Amino acid sequence: MKNKVLKNDHFTRQENLPPMHKGPGIAPRLFFMIFALLTLMVISSLVAFWRNRTVHDAFEKILYEIPHERAINDVQTAITDYIMPANDYLITGDPVEILNRDILDEKVRLAFVECYRLARDDETPLVKRVEDDFIKIKNLSDEIFSFNVSTDRELAGKIMKNMDKLAIDSRIHVRDLLKMHDQHMASASYEAEQAWRSTRRWMTSMFFLALILGMGLATYISLSILRPLKILDTTATKIAGGDLSGALVIERKGELTSLAESFNQMIISLRHQIETSKTILNAIADPVFTVDNNMTITYFSNACERLTGFSAEEALGQRCRDIFKSNICENLCAIRRSARQDKPVLNVEIQMKNKESDTIPIMASASCLKDWKGNIMGGCEVFRDISDWKRMTKELKDAEQQLILSERLAVLGRLASSVGHELRNPLAVVQNSAYYLKSKIGEDQPKLIKHIHMIENEIDSANKIIEDLLGFSRTKKPELIPLYLNSTIESSLHRIRVREDVKIDLNLDPDIPNMMGDKNQLHQVLVNLISNAEHAIGKNSGQITITTKKRGENIELKISDTGCGIAEEDIGKLFDPFFTTKTKGIGLGLAITKSIIKNHKGKIDLTSVKGKGTDFIITFKSQTQ
Amino acid sequence: MLREKEPILSLHLNPKPNKNIIQVQNNDKLKILVVDDQPGMCETLVDIIEDAGYFIDSAENGIIAIEKTKASKFDLILMDIIMPGKNGVETLKEIKKFHPQAIVILMTAYTAPDLIMEAQKAGVYECLGKPFSPGRLLKIIERLDKEKESNLKKNKKVCQ
Numbered sequence: 137m138k139n140k141v142l143k144n145d146h147f148t149r150q151e152n153l154p155p156m157h158k159g160p161g162i163a164p165r166l167f168f169m170i171f172a173l174l175t176l177m178v179i180s181s182l183v184a185f186w187r188n189r190t191v192h193d194a195f196e197k198i199l200y201e202i203p204h205e206r207a208i209n210d211v212q213t214a215i216t217d218y219i220m221p222a223n224d225y226l227i228t229g230d231p232v233e234i235l236n237r238d239i240l241d242e243k244v245r246l247a248f249v250e251c252y253r254l255a256r257d258d259e260t261p262l263v264k265r266v267e268d269d270f271i272k273i274k275n276l277s278d279e280i281f282s283f284n285v286s287t288d289r290e291l292a293g294k295i296m297k298n299m300d301k302l303a304i305d306s307r308i309h310v311r312d313l314l315k316m317h318d319q320h321m322a323s324a325s326y327e328a329e330q331a332w333r334s335t336r337r338w339m340t341s342m343f344f345l346a347l348i349l350g351m352g353l354a355t356y357i358s359l360s361i362l363r364p365l366k367i368l369d370t371t372a373t374k375i376a377g378g379d380l381s382g383a384l385v386i387e388r389k390g391e392l393t394s395l396a397e398s399f400n401q402m403i404i405s406l407r408h409q410i411e412t413s414k415t416i417l418n419a420i421a422d423p424v425f426t427v428d429n430n431m432t433i434t435y436f437s438n439a440c441e442r443l444t445g446f447s448a449e450e451a452l453g454q455r456c457r458d459i460f461k462s463n464i465c466e467n468l469c470a471i472r473r474s475a476r477q478d479k480p481v482l483n484v485e486i487q488m489k490n491k492e493s494d495t496i497p498i499m500a501s502a503s504c505l506k507d508w509k510g511n512i513m514g515g516c517e518v519f520r521d522i523s524d525w526k527r528m529t530k531e532l533k534d535a536e537q538q539l540i541l542s543e544r545l546a547v548l549g550r551l552a553s554s555v556g557h558e559l560r561n562p563l564a565v566v567q568n569s570a571y572y573l574k575s576k577i578g579e580d581q582p583k584l585i586k587h588i589h590m591i592e593n594e595i596d597s598a599n600k601i602i603e604d605l606l607g608f609s610r611t612k613k614p615e616l617i618p619l620y621l622n623s624t625i626e627s628s629l630h631r632i633r634v635r636e637d638v639k640i641d642l643n644l645d646p647d648i649p650n651m652m653g654d655k656n657q658l659h660q661v662l663v664n665l666i667s668n669a670e671h672a673i674g675k676n677s678g679q680i681t682i683t684t685k686k687r688g689e690n691i692e693l694k695i696s697d698t699g700c701g702i703a704e705e706d707i708g709k710l711f712d713p714f715f716t717t718k719t720k721g722i723g724l725g726l727a728i729t730k731s732i733i734k735n736h737k738g739k740i741d742l743t744s745v746k747g748k749g750t751d752f753i754i755t756f757k758s759q760t761q
Numbered sequence: 762m763l764r765e766k767e768p769i770l771s772l773h774l775n776p777k778p779n780k781n782i783i784q785v786q787n788n789d790k791l792k793i794l795v796v797d798d799q800p801g802m803c804e805t806l807v808d809i810i811e812d813a814g815y816f817i818d819s820a821e822n823g824i825i826a827i828e829k830t831k832a833s834k835f836d837l838i839l840m841d842i843i844m845p846g847k848n849g850v851e852t853l854k855e856i857k858k859f860h861p862q863a864i865v866i867l868m869t870a871y872t873a874p875d876l877i878m879e880a881q882k883a884g885v886y887e888c889l890g891k892p893f894s895p896g897r898l899l900k901i902i903e904r905l906d907k908e909k910e911s912n913l914k915k916n917k918k919v920c921q
Contacts, residue, residue: 557870557871558870560870560890560891560892561799561802561870561891562801563891563892564802564868564870564891564892564893565799565801565802565805566892567892567893567894567895568801568802568805568806568809568892568895569801569805571805571809571894571895571896572805572808572809572812572895575809575812595892599892606872
């Protein structure tokens, strides 16, 4: 196999298909084959022709010898015909036979003419000798008939003896002639047989030669025609199977070149299309994957790899559920089951797990993949990591709520401020009046004094409420100085009075680092929380525990009580301004506390068990942070 | 709660007929002016302070207060800060111009830090947040009265 690099605008690929053509093309091959076969036929014909002549000559010789033999026999018969009547005449003295003499002569003459004509060069002297013998016999025969048998018997007998002698000679000569003729005949037969055999051998060889040559050529040519077709077939099968890695290598122009070129062009444009689609799919910032009908992943985009942590190699061929570890595939299942398969499932929120098993919230849309007939061949799902979006939405919501809350608080603050101030004026008047009355009432009027005291006490609580309101409306920025929280707590506690049956336990960690804080505001926090705790304990005896602890870089302050606890439905509203469960108080203590802690960049949490008590946990940052 | 040791009198309140007598009797005592746009405030303070044996008058706004102060020099002026027309601090400044010896105590329901700062610059004696205890106010008055008395004695000694 040859490797050849095929280049075009977009791709550089290693080609690993065998070359399309090797050696001459089909047309020259066919021409060569036909030419070879024709040549073979011509050669065969020539050989046949040549051999035919030889055979023909051989048989002609044989045919030539056959009338010769007959002529010789005729001559011999003629000689006998001449001797026999003479002999008879001598015996019987009756010259009857002489009447046919002319016919006999003519017969003999023709026989000799034939004999001469057919005689070979070496036979001619023999024929001549036979003719001489015949002439002598004829002359003697004529002599005999000229005699009168009764008179010249003796002479006739003498002549007869000569004639017999001549007859014997002629027979010998004829026999020689025949012998010679047989020799010729034999040699001709032999020649003919030889020629025939040789011809047959030639023809057989030629036949087999032509057969083998023809078969060889046919095989070669058909193979050479089929080979490129076979390669085309292999390539087409590969392409059908989705392998577009190779291209046909065209070594030389041939009949299939343009087909092969079109084929290569097709491969390139297919590759281009596929690459383009893949490039587009991979360029999509949102993850995309496809599955077949068995929910096996068939495509896994780059964005998918980034989000899930699985590489495409790992994911391809895996079950959808194994990779995503979530019900992302339910989308696809749902769409397949649904009657309206043309309608995609849009924007479904799902929790997905990545390779490290981190949960990622995603927004997924699924649609069906259909082949050209409209049969479902799988599904395609696009999804989006919405964790950022969700976080942002939450932040936005929180900020919005915060804004609403702070705006509400600002309005409340302004309202509280003006109401508070305006209330102080009449309160001052009431207090003055009460004072004046008190100064005028004698000790003999204890009930009046009691009522005056009640008025004064209520003025005090009203003033306290106004203080709270005003304090909330002007939560000042804390004046932060470095302080040691334990000392602040201890000094604060000197100023805080609780009921006698409420015990305050201190559990302070001396290792806590310094923090930045405002002593007065922290005191306010402690006052609020301890007063709440005291209130939660109610009329029973109870315990308040104040704990400080170093927690990493942070300082944790915990205020626990053994009071009644907080109802679960109230926990959420606890820090809202004007939320209160007390019969006395306007519900600003915890709101102020929270606002102070927020200004200290701290955090306040609580855990509460109904009937057992409440823990407020405040976390402050250390000075260094 | 502050509790003062005050003379407990019988409820036979009849301050007005006694007014002149007290005024005459206590000529050397502290002369006090209450300035407040709220009539109740003025009336109650007048009653309390008058019964304690001081000369007291009231004005319902700054302009009247200035006029009254010009007419008879008051030793102590109790003045609300927030009033229609001239506010307490402005009135204080004006009074200080022609009667620098006047002691001014400002009373306020509002905690307006900038106004208080201004008042301190102008020479306010004290700021009292409403509602305040009248007993505390009386203590302050008593102290100022003693100061005045001793000052007068010194002056007399100087004259003699």
